Amino acid sequence: MTATKAPTEPPAQRTVRRPGDRIFAGAARGSGIFILLVLAGVAAFLISEAIPALTAASSEIPDGKGLGPYIGPLVLGTLLGAVIALLVATPLAVGIALFITYYAPRRIAATMGYVIDLLAAIPSVVYGFWGLAVLAPKLVPFHAWAADHLGFLPFFAGPASASGRTMLTVGIVLGVMILPIISAISREVFSQAPALHREAALALGATRWEMIKMAVLPYGKSGVIAGSMLGLGRALGETMAVAIILSGGAGATVNLISNSNPSTIASNIALRFPEATGIGVNTLIASGLALFLITLAVNMLARWIVNRRADFSGAN
């Protein structure tokens, strides 16, 4: 909406390209091509190595039941953990970001920002051990409570785990892990909500929360979605934390609180790869391809959501 200055020079007949411009354009184009090549290389590797598993007889696949039954529970486990993480982290992250940008006194806001960023610097092994040693035992009573009171939902069918090493615990740990990513990006977009529109809301007699609803959240929505998808990507691919907490390996179940849980693709690859041979390796790589496709689909979905109401986004 800022008035752009009209070009002062008349359009040149023959465009003169300056060397700096040419070098920069070349470097930018080079980087673009490079990233495409890397991506194509990874995809080609995944596909070519997965083909033997895709064409093999079911009896050759580890566990002997075929590729679908092998990968299916892993996909389910991956999605379950990541979705729980997202459900836990997104509302919390948005709340934190709003608090930091619009409620907290400036000094507290800055400190909180650093603390949240610190969360992102903790290696995932540490999260894994924290989940195993601290969070899992603490969540045992909640597991029992959920089995008693929410047992009618398939997610809480029970029997409640006595160790707390469940999909629910994993999801919560993953949620804490992706919290800083989502809140950092949300904070960034919230703080850029134009003063023009914030003042418009306030001048109409909006309270601070109403101002946020009218002028900040709509503006920041696509940023929050983008942040969530980044977080989701991390949760989908997280290996160590899941491998440490979850005993995994059970079949497909959406029961989140029992001792038998499906593993996730990434942690299954990490645990099995060292001993895998022959077609077993190809099977693991095929599961990796599945993870690649899931992540791709998630990103495309996010992009679609962000673009859907582009003309209402405030970008024009």
Next chain:
Amino acid sequence: MAKRIDVSDLDIYYGNFKAVEGVNISIEPRSITALIGPSGCGKSTFLRSLNRMHEVIPGARVEGKVVIDGQDLYGAGVDPVDVRRQIGMVFQRPNPFPTMSIYDNVVAGVRLNSTKMKKSAMDDLVERSLKGANLWNEVKDRLNRPGSGLSGGQQQRLCIARAIAVEPEVLLMDEPCSALDPISTLAIEDLMTELKERFTIVIVTHNMQQAARVSTSTGFFNLNGVGQPGRLIEFNPTEKIFSNPEEKATEDYISGRFG
């Protein structure tokens, strides 16, 4: 429902910087008051202190009294949110909510007031407000399109529609026509003359002809030098200001012998 505004000994600060000093002014109901003066003399600052929008800026504060029909706006226990619901504001740069449709923009303030309204009553209100802002004919077929898709002049009239939809008692306008072409400007001036029947209007303008055309009274702000606070130099009926001002500084300014 227009109301009178009495300001006494008003000092306005940004942190430690005193931007405006010692304003005393009485604004009659159902009148248009124009505020003129050189850039940086505190016109916008003063205007924003009338609906407590000034304090939205961190560190900004006000000393003195602003009384609207007997109620001190800065009295203890007065909620700025209530003040702003009674005193509407139109900004220099049009600022319709880009994520809302034209329709939703018009009723944004009404929705805040949380009175549940029937769809038909809401439709009527939108039509009435847009007609009041001289915009209805241009947008009646695209009420569900985003407000940001309108031209600058249309956006400004949309903001006026949004402000008058809540039936405020006072309407503050900060250079509402500075980004508009002469035709939209005239449309908004006509609109102000109509709105004067119902509201008390205070308008900041750099356009002398505009002040002379629309206002009943005019206040001239000036400042003695950079870093000094701005002051209200003269406040008189517009005719007097433009024909026979009391102060030499006023005369110099309106006749272009400023600075």
